[in-house]
Every structure is written in structure tokens, then in C-alpha cells.
Amino acid sequence: MSRAVVVVGIGADGWGGLAEQARREIRAADVLMGGARQLALVPDTGAERVTWPSPMLPAAFRLIAEREGKAVCVLASGDPMLYGVGGTLVRTLGPGRVRVLPHPSAVSLACARMGWPVEDTPVVSLVGRPAELLNRALRPSARVLVLSAGAATPGEVARLLAAQGYGRSLMTVLERLGAPEERLVEGLAATWDAAVDPLNVIALECRADPGVTAPPCVPGLPDEAFEHDGQLTKREVRAVTLSRLAPRPGETLWDVGAGAGSVAVEWMRAHPSCTAIAVESRADRAERIGRNARALGVPGLRVVHGTAPEALEGLDPPDAVFVGGGSTAPGVLATCWDALAPGGRLVVNAVTVESEAVLASWHARLGGDLLRLAVHRAGPVGGFTAWRPAMPVTIWTAVRP
Numbered sequence: 001m002s003r004a005v006v007v008v009g010i011g012a013d014g015w016g017g018l019a020e021q022a023r024r025e026i027r028a029a030d031v032l033m034g035g036a037r038q039l040a041l042v043p044d045t046g047a048e049r050v051t052w053p054s055p056m057l058p059a060a061f062r063l064i065a066e067r068e069g070k071a072v073c074v075l076a077s078g079d080p081m082l083y084g085v086g087g088t089l090v091r092t093l094g095p096g097r098v099r100v101l102p103h104p105s106a107v108s109l110a111c112a113r114m115g116w117p118v119e120d121t122p123v124v125s126l127v128g129r130p131a132e133l134l135n136r137a138l139r140p141s142a143r144v145l146v147l148s149a150g151a152a153t154p155g156e157v158a159r160l161l162a163a164q165g166y167g168r169s170l171m172t173v174l175e176r177l178g179a180p181e182e183r184l185v186e187g188l189a190a191t192w193d194a195a196v197d198p199l200n201v202i203a204l205e206c207r208a209d210p211g212v213t214a215p216p217c218v219p220g221l222p223d224e225a226f227e228h229d230g231q232l233t234k235r236e237v238r239a240v241t242l243s244r245l246a247p248r249p250g251e252t253l254w255d256v257g258a259g260a261g262s263v264a265v266e267w268m269r270a271h272p273s274c275t276a277i278a279v280e281s282r283a284d285r286a287e288r289i290g291r292n293a294r295a296l297g298v299p300g301l302r303v304v305h306g307t308a309p310e311a312l313e314g315l316d317p318p319d320a321v322f323v324g325g326g327s328t329a330p331g332v333l334a335t336c337w338d339a340l341a342p343g344g345r346l347v348v349n350a351v352t353v354e355s356e357a358v359l360a361s362w363h364a365r366l367g368g369d370l371l372r373l374a375v376h377r378a379g380p381v382g383g384f385t386a387w388r389p390a391m392p393v394t395i396w397t398a399v400r401p
Helices: 019-028 057-065 085-093 107-116 131-137 152-161 234-243 263-269 285-296 332-339 351-366
Strands: 005-010 032-035 048-051 073-079 096-099 123-125 143-147 170-175 183-188 200-205 252-256 275-280 302-305 320-323 345-350 369-373 376-381 386-387 393-399
Touching: 005 057, 005 085, 005 123, 019 073, 032 107, 032 152, 048 170, 057 085, 073 085, 085 096, 096 143, 107 170, 107 200, 123 131, 131 143, 131 152, 131 285, 152 200, 234 263, 234 320, 234 345, 234 393, 252 263, 252 332, 263 275, 263 285, 263 320, 275 285, 320 332, 332 345, 332 351, 345 351, 351 369, 351 393
Parallel strands: 005 073, 005 096, 032 048, 032 073, 123 143, 252 275, 252 320, 275 302, 320 345
Antiparallel strands: 143 200, 170 183, 170 200, 345 393, 369 393, 376 386
16 A cells, blocks of 8 residues: 655744654655745755645646655645645545644634634635635624735735725734744735735734625625626525525536526525536626626636537536526527436526426426516605516426436
């Protein structure tokens, strides 16, 4: 059986901050792998030193496989299982091939310095990820830790906060946590101009400008939360639609005929591990979907510009499919249904007589649930108030046996 790869977490305090077990593993290694910064923190033991290339992931398995039979020790920053190389190696090699010796994480150290309970503090990593991920965590009075990608990240975060109406937020940049030269730099997002060390974590205390409110956590965001041209699944219908799609952690949605992408965006907001692919035939709407996703904190939403069913070919298999437009096009519903594994959900909305006829036909063949939803809103009529109906929407839901 192949030898396990040992992953040792090391902090900015370097060799002096390591436990004796971690030191023994490093001394016993035939090969030391890691980033240049981590390798520079340990003394010369005579081992072969391999600096990770960039990007690391495609090369990791090959570099380790080439040293089969040797004692390989990988050096990682802090806790290797928190947004670190430990998780990457476990996914690549399997849990039986990896042994991890963690060091206190940057999150633990930052919370200790700030006096924030770790379990109550949301963490957003911007290492290799877009800053718009932070939008999802913003709310008045929130405390958020941001794992920084480098010296430029605090300025990027400050500009994002100001643009979102959180310019009064207090930013504390914690540099080189655990090292003798550790330093804290404070300032307001609106006036931030400090130069900081590349090794930093950002602690945010969010303070909203007057009139700024955070989007709710439950499905059914206000229609005004989305940029759209009228092609939008409206708030009440969207809430019902998402309840039928029933997102669960780690699942993938196809949003076919996505329009403004509101259903895909709210699907991804249901849980950080949910993913979605929005398929839209119009280029301007496809671009708009991307803007909506970034503004609402889910920049990882994949947008496919194309016409179904051809555009569905080769996509990651879905756990649920929503068809908000194009259900009358030949082959669309058949392709969506065939793509689902057992237990997958297909939800289709219809507003025209023709699309309702298609749903009635599929319901007759496959069963499922057929619902008609009518929404009325109060509005002025002269000096009085009366109900104004919106177009009724027929919703067909079917679960793949």
C-alpha cells in the first residue's frame, strides 16, 4: 500500500510555532512540497524541495505520483483543511492517502484577536474567488471575516463595500497573524487607503448607510432586486417555484429560458454549495444574468448563451430543472426530463394557452402536480382601492422515478 502524504500546517511564526510531532514529520520527509513562503519557514533537512506550480491542482497528483514510495510532506498555511491544500489532496488522492497535522487557522487567530466567537462569524474566502462573493454576507451590524488574496484585497473590499452602501463599515486588517511582526490596521471602507502586507485577513464590522437594507434569506426576493426587461419570474411565483424545485446542499439546477436569471440566483442563494446553470438565448439577457448574479453574491452562476435543447448538450447533469420559457419548443421538455436522475425535479411554468396545452399533455403522460397560481394586487381606482390581477401562471412539477 502506498505511503500516506503528510500535510503539516505552518503559521507565520514558522518553525518555532510547530509542535514536536510536526517537526518530526518534516525532518523525516524525503520530499518537502509547498508554496515558496511555507518552504522558506523550515530549516534545510536535506530533503528534496518542490515548490507548487501555479495552478497547483492539475500538477499535484503528478508531482506526488512521481515520488511514489518516498516520504512526502506537504507544507500548508495554517489549517490545511480550511480552504487549503489539505482538502484538495484528500479529494485528489482519497482520505486514506492523506494525514493532516493542522496548525491554528487564520480564522481562529483573527477571531481571537477581535474577540469574536468563531462559530458566530461568517467567513468569505477571496483567494482565487471574485470579490462579489462578499455581497451575500453583507447586512447591517454583521461581522464578517474575509480571507485575503493579497495586498490588494483590502482596497478591493473597501470599494465594494462603498458601492453597496456600506462605506461606513469598520475594516480591521490583521497582518501576519502569529508572527512577531503581527500588526492590525483599522479604517473605514469609504476612506480606506492603507498599504498592507500581502499576508492578511480582513475583519469587517458592517455599518449600512441610511436606507440600505439587506436582501432576505428566504426565496422570493423583491422584483426590484433584479435588473430585468420584464422577462422575470415575479416574486410570488418565484417563491412557489423554488419551493417546488426544493434546492438541497450540493445540488445543481438548470434554469432554461432564464430571462433575468432570478430563479437560478435564488437557487444558489439557498446554500453556498448549490450550483446553477442559466441557459438564455438572447445575448443581452445572458449578460444581465451575470450582473444579477454578481450583485446578489453568487458570481459562480454559470451562464450559457444559446437556445435549448441544443444548448443543453454537455452540461453538468442537473438535480432539478426549471423551464421558465421555451416549453413549446420541440425537444426542450424531453431533453430536460431525460437529463434528470431518479429523484430529480422538473418544474415548468406556463402563461400562454399553447404552453399550458403542452403541460397538460406531459401531465397526462407522467403525472406529477399541476397548479394554477393567480396573484392579485391592490391598486387605486379613483378614490377607492380595487384588486388588479396579474397573469395567472400554471406550474407543473414532476419527480423522476
